[in-house]
Amino acid sequence: MRTSLTLMLASALMMTSGLASAATDRSPDAQIARATAGRIAGTPVDCIFLRDIRSSKIISRTAIIYEANNGTVYVNRPPAGASQLRDGDVLVTDTHSSRLCSIDTVRLYSTSARMQTGAVGLGPFIPYTKPARNPGH
Template identity: 55%
Template sequence: MKRFLMIAALLSVATAATAARLTPDEQLAKAIEGRVAGEPVKCIHLRDIRSTRVIDKTAIVYDTLGPTIYVNRPKAGAAFLRDDAILVTDTHSSELCNIDIVKLMDPGSRMLSGSVGLGDFVPYTKPKTDRRD
């Protein structure tokens, strides 16, 4: 009986964790929440990238030093995107562009697990608030 209760408790925790996990589209919506999309750009400066986040089979979100984040929906290979993947970027300039290919590395095996051909970078910024005091 004790074993049954323990198994039931573990199953309910696993089910709750799975239900609480957001879909890739929901994760992207949360990342850009409160921001307004700008005109897509072909390149972003590498020096401005503070961090990146991979959204499963959907996009790469580039957080920059300024108030802007850039969302890149790859032109090819999006099926290889996993939220735990390590991005391996090999560029020959000071910019990351829509013609670049980003390799993906599995964090466990440290082996390449795919690559994506980047698309345009869509900037998302928070709208300026009109403050009247």
């Protein structure tokens, strides 16, 4: 009886630790870590060229990740409105130049409600690049 109770408790602990691990894997920090894995953070920049952006991804309530054509990943943690960021929303950028800058505002639209759900004021873009390969090794 005592052995089966111990086994049940051990099983329950393993299941809850697995659920906690799964929840952690979906955390904003874990999502950003996956997007920047194997890359080195560079000096933050104020602007990136729109023509260089291949894709963007919202990390709920935390950040926007922009992937550039050259493989650089830029992480932007908006200082204003980040709490309005939601997975599945669409970013609408209205710029008056060829660059997206830290002074720009990005509107958020819900695809399900088909209406604007908020706006964020962008911050600096932190570039993450893959380390240079050493051809001699």
